[in-house]
Amino acid sequence: MSEPLFRRVALIGIGLIGSSIALNIKASGLAGHVAIATRRRETLDKAEELGLGDSYHLEASEAVRDADFVILCVPVGICGAITREIAPHLKQGAIVSDVGSVKGAVIAQMAPHLPEGVQFVPAHPLAGTEQSGPEAGFVELFHNRWCILTPPEGTDPAAIAKVETFWQACGANVETMTAEHHDLVLAIVSHVPHLIAYNIVGTAADLEEVTQSEVVKFSASGFRDFTRIAASDPTMWRDVFLTNRDAVLEMLARFSEDLATLQRAIRWGDGDALFDLFTRTRAIRRNVIEAGQDTAKPNFGREPAGGAKPGQ
Numbered sequence: 001m002s003e004p005l006f007r008r009v010a011l012i013g014i015g016l017i018g019s020s021i022a023l024n025i026k027a028s029g030l031a032g033h034v035a036i037a038t039r040r041r042e043t044l045d046k047a048e049e050l051g052l053g054d055s056y057h058l059e060a061s062e063a064v065r066d067a068d069f070v071i072l073c074v075p076v077g078i079c080g081a082i083t084r085e086i087a088p089h090l091k092q093g094a095i096v097s098d099v100g101s102v103k104g105a106v107i108a109q110m111a112p113h114l115p116e117g118v119q120f121v122p123a124h125p126l127a128g129t130e131q132s133g134p135e136a137g138f139v140e141l142f143h144n145r146w147c148i149l150t151p152p153e154g155t156d157p158a159a160i161a162k163v164e165t166f167w168q169a170c171g172a173n174v175e176t177m178t179a180e181h182h183d184l185v186l187a188i189v190s191h192v193p194h195l196i197a198y199n200i201v202g203t204a205a206d207l208e209e210v211t212q213s214e215v216v217k218f219s220a221s222g223f224r225d226f227t228r229i230a231a232s233d234p235t236m237w238r239d240v241f242l243t244n245r246d247a248v249l250e251m252l253a254r255f256s257e258d259l260a261t262l263q264r265a266i267r268w269g270d271g272d273a274l275f276d277l278f279t280r281t282r283a284i285r286r287n288v289i290e291a292g293q294d295t296a297k298p299n300f301g302r303e304p305a306g307g308a309k310p311g312q
């Protein structure tokens with residue numbers, strides 16, 4: 001049997017993303033040992049019950065000891081504090097990575113704590129669901145999805161190549177870009193759409209007199225898709241908006257301008273303007289499907305580790 005890519009991988013945080021990575025490591029034999037760390041005993045017990053790793057730790061500093069690959073799979077707001085905690089225990093030559101949905105702020109939080117001789121290769125798999133926790137993971141999550149690497153200047157190319165190989169083995173297509181570019185693009189394709197979903201569901205819920213039970217009763221319509229997105233993890237998304245503030249506000253300003261244009265078209269009965277936009281957006285949807293990036297039913301027919309099917 002060939003040598004695994006890494007001798008010991010430490011996963012700090014074992015929610016949807018951490019558990020999906022753990023399942024991939026196991027399925028593809030990517031590590032000799034998987035050490036899992038999380039703060040809460042209950043979550044750690046669940047991870048052990050699901051057999052996601054080889055050793056289980058309440059202290060991240062214990063999990064990273066002797067690890068050659070460490071991945072932070074926690075909400076972006078705590079990446080800095082965890083890095084400070086694990087830094088003195090990292091092995092020389094170890095590669096440290098993360099999976100955070102925001103890159104600039106995560107790099108700014110983590111990099112200052114990392115000792116010399118440790119390589120930092122930040123990553124973001126563009127794959128997820130509205131589910132969270134260790135039972136939510138499933139092995140196909142990253143298959144045919146993008147994983148973006150944003151290595152700071154000066155990172156050892158061999159470390160970048162190793163992280164790329166890791167994500168490819170998880171089924172992802174890997175692309176490298178700057179953290180700034182990542183944060184701007186993700187603001188419009190992921191962060192603002194989530195804000196819109198949170199907002200529309202919140203507005204409907206506030207209009208209790210009109211909607212009351214109707215929100216639930218008639219949500220087989222387009223609204224149902226928004227409720228799925230708006231069910232996403234509150235801690236994760238609070239941190240995303242607080243840490244990608246500038247890019248989100250910039251995209252939101254542009255979005256608001258375009259919304260005002262639509263409002264005007266409706267007010268003045270400008271059917272052509274509406275028809276033209278809807279025709280353009282329909283074509284975009286077709287391109288998305290053809291590119292195999294359909295997220296409307298991300299996990300249709302697949303069973304996550306804990307049984308519940310996401311995306312329904």
Ligand SMILES: NC(=O)c1ccc[n+]([C@@H]2O[C@H](COP(=O)([O-])OP(=O)(O)OC[C@H]3O[C@@H](n4cnc5c(N)ncnc54)[C@H](O)[C@@H]3O)[C@@H](O)[C@H]2O)c1
Pocket residue numbers: 012013014015016017018037038039043073074075076078082099100101102124125126127128129130131132133134136233236240
């Ligand atoms: N959910 C998605 O769609 C998605 C997709 C791509 C990337 N991400 C990113 O991945 C990261 C994890 O997201 P997730 O969806 O797996 O979240 P999750 O809520 O399912 O899991 C987060 C895990 O972090 C751990 N954790 C939380 N606070 C901790 C602390 N103080 N110390 C140690 N461990 C702690 C827990 O094990 C928890 O289970 C986030 O940074 C998120 O931005 C999420």
Ligand SMILES: O=C(O)C(=O)C[C@]1(C(=O)O)C=C[C@@H](O)C=C1
Pocket residue numbers: 100101125126127128129130189190191229232295298
């Ligand atoms: O499909 C979903 O439920 C997701 O929200 C996944 C999604 C996205 O916006 O596409 C969410 C956050 C991530 O950082 C990456 C992927």
